[in-house]
Amino acid sequence: MFELVTDVIRNFYILSLVLGCIVCLLLFLSKTKTFACSLISIWILLFVTELTQVAFVMTDMMTYTSFISFDAFYGLVFYFYVRFHVEAKKVSFEDVFHTLPICASYLFSMTWEFCFGVVCALSYAIYIVYYLNQHQPTLRIEVTNQQYDNYTWLVVMARFQLICWCLVLFLLSVNDIFSVPVSKLIALASYVPMSFWLFYLSYFNQIKPLYVQGNVSQLGVSPQLHKSQCKSYEHIIRQLNSSMHSDKLFLNPQLSISELAKHINSTSAEVSCTLNTHLNMNFYDFVNRYRVDEAKLLLCKTQHKVLAVAFDAGFNSKSTFNKLFKSYTGLTPSQFRKEACGLFHDDTQRSAKSLSHLLVE
Structure with a gap:
């Protein structure tokens, strides 16, 4: 039974790996490629790299201890992606400070790096949901239907990311309770939620919003006038x-x-x-x-x-x-x-x- 579950998960990851490569290739070759498109391509590329390592581990071609995780980067890249859509703001020099805690995590042990990476990604997911909610009242006043649809899509993606990272943190939290084979399986199963995200993007034809060039803040926020000035x-x-x-x-x-x-x-x-x-x-x-x-x-x-x-x-x-x-x-x-x-x-x-x-x- 254990071998059957392992085989199913391994095949699922291989399929996700192939799908991720296709999505990433489509994004890189897009004629309407934007900065946001490049960011989400980087996100998927990082995840595909991790899935490749997972496939190697599950086929005994690589040891789990030599595994390199990019969990700490996912939340940061997705935050830049959402911010560009909402504020049309690219990465600046000040954003380098976002990477300092992430880089610091790689100076510590691999086990602590896994925990910190997930917590970091979860923290960004929580903040992104809050960030989008803060912009909702203004966007409904100023934007077009398509731009508001893009905003709604961002909210769905942000909430889905939040759920995914909560599940990953839960799986890693119970990891030490079980024996080594089961513990290893649970740790590797933590990639299932994000793999479903790739399937959602492709199967439900959600790749298109990644290409949209119009930012929801492209119009800017108009200066508000007092009611007395409208008479x-x-x-x-x-x-x-x-x-x-x-x-x-x-x-x-x-x-x-x-x-x-x-x-x-x-x-x-x-x-x-x-x-x-x-x-x-x-x-x-x-x-x-x-x-x-x-x-x-x-x-x-x-x-x-x-x-x-x-x-x-x-x-x-x-x-x-x-x-x-x-x-x-x-x-x-x-x-x-x-x-x-x-x-x-x-x-x-x-x-x-x-x-x-x-x-x-």
């Missing part, structure tokens, strides 16, 4: 109405608050302040409200597939479209087409009158 912005409200109803800017899936402000000869801060003060909504909700209304119209007037309707209405993600559509209507797009199209025209007229009233108020 004379009636002309901005009229222009916002025109840009959506006449120019249909919401059909652009990459529309940002800075582009909208430029279109009406205003500033991002003024547009944001006007939306928050007069319409009680942020840019994200303001634009998506029009997109959902457009999707309703297309669902009732055409026989296009739901995905085509989503793209035609200005969305670039089916999952985002389904989530927002249901939050606004209480129905899925398919349910709306079957059940609510007969009532849609009356609701559209009432919605248009209500929104027009808010825009000119």
